[in-house]
Amino acid sequence: MSASHLLVPAPVRVLVVEDDAVIRRAVQLALERYGYEVTVAGDGLDGLEAFRAGQHDLLILDVMLPGLDGIGLCRRIREESLVPVLMMSARGDALDVVSGLEAGADDYVVKPVDIGILVARIRSLLRRATFQPEPGPVPEAAAGPAQGGPLVFGDLTIDLLGLNVSRGGEPVLLSPTELRLLLAFAENPGIVLDRRRLLRDVWDYGWEGDTRVVDVCVVRLRKKVGADRIETVRGFGYKLLRN
Structure with missing residues (x-):
């Protein structure tokens, strides 16, 4: 058997930053059951350190965090990376939601977290991060010098x-x-x-x-x-x- 047949896809690496130990552990265990490799942090500053210390495919940030809140953490991360970010809000409060999105988050979920919805949002974010546009006709009046051009x-x-x-x-x-x-x-x-x-x-x-x-x-x-x-x-x- 060739070496290529022995290769398995690397697990998706997710960083979860959540100050509530019960929620943090529950989310970690649930995502690990789905095959994700999960790193956790309990406050914003530890989350920033964990982000900088490792390569992550997706981040899940709680809005209300001690030390450095989730909004500030998201802004700091966006200064360094375009990694997909999913915010968690304790309520569907418009200010929380809009502030998180304005800081650069891609999407959000409301706590208590439904694991099925969380996993669906994660998969959607990962598809966005790795997609390739489908080949098709170039829009009229927007085409470059050749089909497929800019x-x-x-x-x-x-x-x-x-x-x-x-x-x-x-x-x-x-x-x-x-x-x-x-x-x-x-x-x-x-x-x-x-x-x-x-x-x-x-x-x-x-x-x-x-x-x-x-x-x-x-x-x-x-x-x-x-x-x-x-x-x-x-x-x-x-x-x-x-x-």
Whole structure:
């Protein structure tokens, strides 16, 4: 048997930062039963140290943490990495949710945590982090010099092959979620995409989700690709302007 047949996929490494010891242990055991390799920390500063000490595929951060809260921890992490981040909130409080998303989180769950929902969100985030766009026709008026070439919208250029984005010739760093959101718009230039469709196509929600996730991510994306590049169509959704 060749060596390649002996290789097994490396386990997905998850860092859980949660100050409640009971919840922390329950989440750890549940995720380990699903095959994840889990590291835990009990406060924000220990979480930051654990993040910097190891390579993680996904982070789960509680909002309310001692030392350094989850919002501050997420901001610090975003200064160094685009690793997927899932926030946990003790309540579906709008301020907690929006603050976490504005800090750079990709999604959130509400405690007490339903393990089935948690695992579904983790899988969705990991798919976003590793996806490749499906081959298909290049949108009219956005195509590069050849099929599969870069898409150009004004000063914004999207390299589909390399999954690179630049604005005015300068690279734009996007998280996996932000990149998928931009590609969803780029595949439908000038077409209004409603929030429910974006939740389904970008966040992989097979159920009703919180549309605030979409709104906050659009705000973050606008800051990177240009405030006027993505237009709000009130009562309907958003669209990417062609020029």
